[in-house]
Amino acid sequence: MRDKGLFWTGIALVLIGLVGGLLSGPTWFDGAWPMGPGMHGWWAGSPGDAASGTPLPDATTLEVRATEFGFAPAELTARVGEPVNIELRNEGNLLHDLTIDEFGFRVVAGPGETRTAGFVPDRAGTFTFYCSVPGHAQAGMVGTLRVEP
Numbered sequence: 001m002r003d004k005g006l007f008w009t010g011i012a013l014v015l016i017g018l019v020g021g022l023l024s025g026p027t028w029f030d031g032a033w034p035m036g037p038g039m040h041g042w043w044a045g046s047p048g049d050a051a052s053g054t055p056l057p058d059a060t061t062l063e064v065r066a067t068e069f070g071f072a073p074a075e076l077t078a079r080v081g082e083p084v085n086i087e088l089r090n091e092g093n094l095l096h097d098l099t100i101d102e103f104g105f106r107v108v109a110g111p112g113e114t115r116t117a118g119f120v121p122d123r124a125g126t127f128t129f130y131c132s133v134p135g136h137a138q139a140g141m142v143g144t145l146r147v148e149p
């Protein structure tokens with residue numbers, strides 16, 4: 001009788017240990033995912049911050065949709081000296097931006113937001129645009145801007 005009690009106590013302790021392990025187990029990877037929700041906390045950017053430019057008058061507007069994790073279209077075309085507005089429609093659940101280093105350009109849009117900013121390409125060539133939120137470009141948020149002479 002006494003032994004049987006110990007046996008069941010042992011089973012109960014093992015079960016508690018298993019359940020406890022299952023419940024507490026997932027916490028070790030919180031924030032460890034490359035695109036985890038914890039990302040917003042340490043990324044300094046925010047929608048409408050100083051890095052976001054303003055639309056230019058009389059500019060050609062190029063619409064780009066941002067999602068997790070890509071741009072559509074991923075290829076844009078512009079002309080040297082002609083002002084371009086990029087209308088970034090964020091249809092994803094995370095904050096995204098569209099950055100072109102060569103032209104010092106960035107437009108930032110929060111989830112569900114549409115933001116427009118403009119620039120004037122001052123040279124011809126093929127340039128990469130990307131989302132500068134850490135991990136997003138690596139996950140596929142890259143595209144090509146072709147500036148024709």
Ligand SMILES: [Cu+2]
Nearest residue numbers: 096131133136
């Ligand atoms: Cu992004």
